[in-house]
Every structure is written in C-alpha cells, then in structure tokens.
C-alpha cells in the first residue's frame with residue numbers, strides 16, 4: 615500500500631475532517647484563538663501534554679485533566695468527571711476537548727464531548743499504536759459497564775486527528791504488539807495485498823521497532839478504515855463497517871472475563887484466532903489460510919503463547935458473547951473470513967459450533 619500524503623480526509627456526508635500524519639505541526643491549520651480547551655490525558659500520556667499545549671497559542675484558557683491509566687477508568691463516572699473539570703474551567707459550547715492518549719482516552723473524551731452541553735468539538739491526538747490505526751478515527755465513542763464493553767456510547771466524529779509517531783517510542787512493547795491486532799484485522803477482512811505486505815515485512819528482524827514500518831502501517835490502516843467509515847458511518851446492519859468487528863465478539867467476552875488483564879488487542883487477536891477456526895469448520899476458508907493468520911499474529915507477538923487465556927472456559931465465553939451489541943433476538947451474529955482479504959457476516963451461528971471452535975483454541 616502506498617499512501618504518501620501527509621494527510622488524508624475522512625470524507626463524510628455532513629462533515630469531513632483531516633487525519634494528519636505529520637505530528638503536531640498541522641495544529642496551526644486549526645486556529646484556537648479565544649477558545650477554552652480541556653486536554654484529557656491518562657497518567658502515562660500526560661507526559662506529552664506540554665508538547666500539545668505549546669501548540670495552542672492564542673487560546674483563552676488551556677488546562678490538562680489527568681485520570682489513572684487503564685481500561686478500568688473507561689466508565690461513566692470518569693466521563694462525568696471530565697465534564698465537571700470542563701465546567702470548572704469555564705468551557706462553553708464553543709470549547710474544545712483534546713484527547714491525548716490511547717483508545718481509552720479517546721473513547722472517554724469523545725463520549726464526554728458528545729454529551730457536554732449537548733455536544734462540543736473535540737480533537738484526537740492518539741499516542742498508542744491501537745489509537746493511531748483504529749480508535750482515533752471513525753467517531754465511535756463510549757464507556758464500559760460492569761456487564762460488558764462499550765455498552766454506553768455515541769457516534770461523535772472528531773474535528774481533526776493529529777498523529778505523531780514519535781510518541782510510540784515510550785509505548786510499552788506489549789501495547790505496541792496489541793495495536794498490531796487491529797492492523798492484521800484490516801488485512802484479513804479488507805485487503806489481501808496489505809496482509810501480504812505485513813507477512814513480508816514482519817519477516818525482518820525487529821520490524822515492530824522500525825519507525826518507517828510503523829509509519830507505513832499507520833498510513834495504510836487509516837486509509838483502509840477511513841474508506842470503510844466513509845461508506846458506512848453509523849455501522850448500518852449488514853453494511854461494510856460491521857466487518858471491522860472481526861474477532862471482537864469473542865475478544866470483548868475474553869476481555870471482560872479476564873477482568874481486563876488481557877489487553878484489547880490481545881483479546882482481539884485471540885478472537886480472530888477462534889473466528890478463523892470457526893470459518894474453517896464452516897468451509898468458508900481453508901486450514902492453510904487460518905494457519906497464515908495465526909502465523910502472522912505470532913510474528914506480531916500475539917500468538918497464543920504471548921498472553922494468558924488459562925482462566926477462560928468455552929461456556930463462559932459463549933455466555934458473555936450473548937450480551938454483544940451485534941446480536942439480534944439472542945442469535946449469534948459473527949464476522950467470519952471467506953478468504954485472505956475478504957469477510958462476511960454469518961447469522962444464526964449455532965452455539966455448538968462456537969463451543970467447538972472455542973474448545974479447539976482453549977485446549
């Protein structure tokens with residue numbers, strides 16, 4: 615994939631926004647004169663808040679609000695705290711929120727921005743690989759409930775996304791690997807050439823630490839995701855955006871059951887592995903294709919030996935999956951590959967088949 619530009623446009627019916635790959639410099643294209651700005655960061659990503667606020671000259675007031683890092687913070691209570699911090703700062707309807715962090719920060723800040731005074735503007739400045747390739751674009755926001763992930767949420771698009779790959783230098787290795795799960799997801803479901811590019815590049819030693827490789831993967835992923843979101847902004851049933859949930863129905867269940875010890879990307883990698891085995895059972899793709907997927911995940915340090923699923927049972931995962939937002943009338947609806955670079959929705963999947971695929975992977 616060759617995406618050479620310094621930015622791409624997320625083109626939507628009602629409003630388009632830029633995704634910049636050139637770090638924080640393009641912030642100057644979006645003057646903030648006279649505006650009140652709340653930067654939201656977690657306890658790790660707050661280290662970059664000075665770099666962001668230095669770019670906000672002319673703003674009326676800028677403040678950074680920091681919450682404890684981790685998925686356990688992705689709650690309604692934290693979203694309410696963000697709104698209260700905004701009130702204290704004097705944010706009105708023309709204020710701006712800036713999400714500076716990974717997917718947790720982005721989902722929380724976007725959610726808070728979508729409900730604060732009935733909705734205000736926000737920017738995404740992603741700092742994790744996962745957020746750069748996936749969660750910062752597309753407008754899905756949300757928080758978790760004890761019963762499941764992202765059960766409260768809105769569609770609220772950012773006004774701009776600024777990607778600074780330098781930030782990845784401090785991202786812990788296991789989080790870098792976790793971000794690759796979403797990258798592999800694009801290859802499997804949408805683009806065979808991209809999948810093969812990943813297979814080739816990940817043969818090279820230390821590919822995951824190579825900034826040029828990461829930059830190219832980020833551009834390719836944003837391009838693919840933007841193209842899907844443009845065609846199906848609100849994830850209409852049966853339309854293309856649903857394909858991006860590949861691995862996620864299994865993954866969300868595993869995340870919740872592990873009390874979030876499994877990282878989102880690890881859980882998605884595990885979920886793609888199970889879905890891949892299920893697709894073999896249904897004769898949708900070959901054993902060889904499933905093996906290629908598993909080999910690629912292992913090269914991303916997302917093989918089954920790279921994380922701990924020992925506490926999961928097939929029955930518990932199935933029960934948790936029944937809560938998924940995508941199911942209708944209690945019937946399981948799953949994204950399954952039909953080849954490398956192609957996938958479709960399987961409806962009415964029988965519980966016994968799901969259990970068999972789960973047992974295969976969990977044994």
Ligand SMILES: NC(=O)c1ccc[n+]([C@@H]2O[C@H](COP(=O)([O-])OP(=O)(O)OC[C@H]3O[C@@H](n4cnc5c(N)ncnc54)[C@H](O)[C@@H]3O)[C@@H](O)[C@H]2O)c1
Nearest residue numbers: 658683716717718719741742744745749754781784785878
């Ligand atoms: N909205 C969407 O479309 C969408 C898509 C995919 C995932 N998600 C959500 O994203 C979340 C997962 O995202 P995530 O993996 O980025 O989680 P995260 O935000 O918790 O970040 C992972 C960890 O890395 C740390 N971190 C982030 N950037 C860093 C940096 N540059 N240097 C040092 N540490 C850094 C964070 O503090 C955190 O501890 C999940 O809640 C998932 O549901 C949302």
Ligand SMILES: [Zn+2]
Nearest residue numbers: 796862878882
């Ligand atoms: Zn995901």
